[in-house]
Amino acid sequence: MAPADLLQFPYLAYALVPLLAYLVFWREQDSLSHIPTIGVPVAAGPLGKYIASVLSISKTREWLDEGARKYPSGVFKIRTLYGWIVVVSGTTQCNELAKAPDDVLSFQEAATEAIEADYTLSGWRDAASRPEVHIGLIRGKLTRSLGSLFPAVYDEIRTAFEDVFKLPAEDETGWTPLVARDALMRVICRTTNRVFVGLPLCRNEEFVDLNVRFTMDVAMSAFTIKLFPTFLKPLVGRYLTPMRRAYRDGERLMRDFVEERLRETASHEGKEWAEKPDDLLQWMIDLANERELQPDFLIKQILRLNFSAIHTTLISIMHAFYHIAASPESYQTPLRKEVLHVISTYGWTKDAMDRLVKLDSILRESQRHFGLGALSMPRKALKGFTFSADGTHVDVPAGTTLAVSARAIHFDEGVYECAEEFRGFRFAQDDSDEGGARYVNASASYVPWGYGRHACPGRFWAANEMKAVLAYLLAHYDFRLEDQAVPKETWFGHNVVPHQTAKVLFRRRA
Template sequence: MLDYSLVYAVVGIALTCALLSVLSPDRRALDGIPTVGPSAPLASYIGAIRWLYDAPRMVQEGYDKYKGRAFKVANIDRWMVIVSGPKLIDEVRRAPDDVLSFTEATNDMLSIDYTLSPNVHHNEYHIPIVRSQLTRSLTSIFPEVRDEVITTFDEIIAPKGDEWIALPALETIMQVVCRASNRVFVGLPVCRNKDYCEANVRFAVDVMASAILLNMFPKFLRPVVGNMLTLVPRTVRRVRKHLEPLIEERLAKMEEYGDEWTDRPNDMLQWLLKGAEGNERTVDGWTRRMMVINFAAIHTSSMSFTIALFHLAANPEAYLQPMREEVETVTKEEGWSKASMQKMRKLDSFLRESQRLTGLDALALNRKVMKPFMLSDGTRLPIGTHIACAAMCTHSDNENYVSADVFDGFRFANMREEDGESIKYQFVSTSTDYVPFGHGRHACPGRFFAAAELKAMLAHLVINYDVKLEDEGVRPKDTWFSTSRSPNRTAKVMFRKRHSRHAT
């Protein structure tokens, strides 16, 4: 039976928010910005509901009508201002953090205080570690990443003889990414512990589910709702039981040997143990921080690789053999290394093209306005406004890419053949017309590790397996929630051991 008291409560909350929106001078300051969807105070909630299920089309509508200018769309409790064109995208990129804040925008979207930890929101000490130590260590840690990729593939993708086996793509790839990432994050044997891996994969799902739930409520209700959530704390306890003995063992050795501990691990956990200060130096703090890093690594890399895998399995005749030849040629000459991965231009291009055409979000460069800000088109943005760039539309614009709506896996490999373009079109390179990783100083700090890991996975896959889809040639349809794209979660990819392959 319908609980009408709940209905009345929700309607009352919506009306209250609408009235606050009308009365707020900051909200009225946005009235001059063109709107996609209804713009009247109460009617805008219709647009906010549409935004949940039709955001990509709304962004495209605004992009087509207001290209190179700003427009706005209604969210449940705020307006989102969206910009396009290299000039405005670059203005967002260059704005100082105390004017346009990436951190505060991310906190609002993920409700970090409740889904992760207030400490993570206010102290991002792990980001410089990812940006510097993880990236600098790629050459030395690559053999471990590759070893874990090989081991995991052999265990979970193991067809016999000539048989084809169908495996759920996203679930399978999440296992590979989790284990390969944690080989570098916490090392053996924890990275192969089934419960530890399942908990970290679960955490990524829990964070997103909790964030979506919290964003359905007005900001003033989030502390109440956030403190009632139990998904994340439960998973933290589950991960902690695996990390606590390891943390205590390492702290004891750090205390005993100090700088003389010559065989100390070269992994993320060790870097975090050394880098934490103050109230971060607790088992719970280190556990949560490791889970945050896992969330970033598993969630985006798994979905990105799965989407690329669907492109490959939908058209293996065009891509498998050319990539096999490239991998075999490069590794025959130079072996398997981080440096050799960089020479595999076709693999690099395939992953970049997948991100371009089927990236994980319709928007990029999300920022929150911390000080009044004016764009060069005259748009005035009051404090508290959220602004982002139209990523999907930028990537599918024929002015930026030839036949932009067509998947061309070797598009960027061909572009790199032109003189002077060997770096610009790499998978990890960002620009105003390629923003899946963001752009500028807040571009994804872990993208260099992610690129090495995903290329190691793709290289291993193409020289060891044949792949196809159950419905051959028909790529599974992606799903959207608001601006976020997800590969089809139930779709399967079929694998068969490749015969007559070179030794791996």
């Protein structure tokens, strides 16, 4: 086995955890000692920090709840596998985080660190240097085009279900078990790529496999790279980056397609033409500078966009889907009734999706309970930062990572009545939440989309897509879980994923 092969074998890294942890922690400054610690009081010295870090894998939620009890609307710190996080637990401090300028508290640097993007999504800073294009197109053009793109989106959902949910026309029981997460992952990947790159690429099975795998590989390699001390990361990152292999496959699958687009665009010399594709790839080409017109940039950018869009959407839709599947009477039947009623009046349109208030509510409620995890809005302090709202003036040194406790906010009885209860239609009766309780609304009391200038720009697309997929499923299939219980999610530190392998029984509706 060559040394490179050894490094690609992540278990080796896990076996080296104690040594690596020592290297990571032994030089760490205790510049946060003035901020109260929740969790392990012995988190001082390399060994204490190491123990607390390992414990954080299973204890983070407990620590966050304890922190919220002891410091309601306050600031405290917890240990994670990768170091300290300074946590804020109330809406006032959440507002401060949201309003802080990027050169003081940086979302970009925190997000880069969280997924080791310099290595896992190599080259991504090229795109990040022009947010007005690469984020602007998602926030602006994609959101504005949801209505005109809906027929294509619906066509892709319909054909994806035909291809992926291959249920026998008839069997003895009429029910067919499927690993719902795998099936919905493919539907989401195809639907998303119908608006990212269009036909025929979005339906290419190998292209779907590539994006599904890349999404998983980024998460896995980020986890492994993060176990190494900073000075080793550039070296390790070179070997563990999933981008090299993904790009190699991406080039094979996408290069001709992308080059054809570029040729076609160039041949029209900046003018519109009748059959011009209407998708994110074309919009990026229309706004591209010289560097961004290179096929290699565009291929990598498609992979990176798939990473931001697919796993987040899949996690969110699965939490809601399992709750719907587990409660045929309380949720499935009323939701189906709503869908069939609205569709009979408005057809399969974006207008119809906007009227599915119960579906909107259950998506919002499941995201309130789980979201992408127990923390949200990570920010890296580039300069010292002082919280002033509550008058306590907690100074946070540069280099610190801060985040909001989504748990503290989402389970605050002062904000949500019977906050611990899962009430799927909580927001369907009540629009008293700040700005109205629509699924896409981000606020200091609802943070799964983040909040402030970095609030997820893809949320309008994601919400519309998830509603369309779930509405299609409700209209065309019955589904149930064998034992009627919501399959248990898995927590790892502050991150949560819905059950990965639960089988759901499906039956085509007449």
